[in-house]
Amino acid sequence: MGLNLYNSLTRRKEEFEPLEKGRAGVYVCGPTVYGHAHLGHAKSYVSFDILVRYLRYLGYAVTYVQNITDVGHLTDDADEGEDKIAKEAKKEKTHPMALAEMYTRSFFEDMDRLNCVRPDISPRASGHIIEQIELVKTLVEKEYAYEVNGSVYFDVAKFAEYGKLSGRNVEEMQAGARVEVSPDKKSPVDFALWKKAEPNHIMQWPSPWGKGYPGWHLECSAMSMKYLGATIDIHGGGLENQFPHHECEIAQSEAANGVQFVRYWIHNNMVTVDSQKMGKSLNNFITLKQAFSGAHERLTRSYDPLAVRQLVLNSHYRSPLDFSDAALFAAQSGYEKITASVLAIRMRENSAPEGELDKKAAQSLEDFREKFEAGMNDDLNTSVALATMFEIVRFSTDLLDDKSTTKQTLDALDQLFRKLGGDVLGIVEDSYSGQEVTVEQQERFVRLVNSFMEERIKARREKKFELSDLIRDRLETSDIVVVDEADGTSTWRDK
């Protein structure tokens, strides 16, 4: 069985077949960079990271494009309101581009810590104004768009398939539209491709229709086309963006190119925090930096970024995910369990007897791999994949208990952890040596060494020199150098 994905467009699971054999073009809607990434971003980007990692595991050459929205995303879906970034920049008294740059860096920093593979291309909307203007020109020429007072709107009535992704009906949308929509629009369901800029609007560019800026939906059509072609294999995004954002992307792209825009639409579900929708007013809005450091009143401790990642993998990407301190706590201990198992295997590999790969163990590893792949092939069921990882952990414990387990068997086990837990799930690391040590861990370490030092001083005072030498030697094996001063006191330092 190959990879089956739930296609939001056809509303069923379909076997993934790329346009070009062995290749996969993936476009995922990126963040609008006006704040630090939060738990919702973790759910979304870990989910698509898993998709990309698994496609690569299956041997596809993947081109992964994920944009950065740094202009044009307004506070109101009806093409009204302020630019989200400009609004925040005003508040923070900085230039919109400086704000976007700061939060773009912050986003990548957090995604790196979550072990999300960086996209191959991260195009910025502000860096693709020319491409966006060209696309609007094409749509005007083909009479899918019209200009009014320096703004250009997409004429939804001209695109019969509008609503096919979200299953919405245009007449119903028209009837339900709010009355205060722009009088420039022929229909309230029409959406802005290009907006006329007021003189005080900072982010604006010259265009055939005067000075203005692009509508939010436009960038994804223009940039996916530039880097992945008119038809792309997979388009991902959050369920909340299915309408209007993705519906508008389809209209723009298909009207301009006359071919299908996306073959497989993949949408991830949303997150709640303590069973409530995340929101600043509810005080349950948790950024990733707060989750990693524990600096939020809803959290009792700091969480390892990979434990946050593991919690995301616990549930299916199409299911909602509830973050809570208790859930994070459980994910943390689960993550530590897997890590401890991997470390134990790698340590024991050095001292285990040489010999052959145990046939029975090899068969079990093969069964685990099949089970893992069957789960992943079934619309990326990461909860099955993760459960299989825990089965491998239990299996490892038995092998580690058996002193006759060979180096070769342990190595096969380690390789399986690296492939499934590392390459695909991203929760097992190649090396744990270069890990950053938290302040908390450092303090615990210092307390521990100091307590050994006290024991040693006591031993010296009682003239138990054998014991004091033993403590010194043991500390030395941990790279701690003990220095005895002439006045009978002792100090220690890192080697």
Ligand SMILES: [Zn+2]
């Ligand atoms: Zn998009």
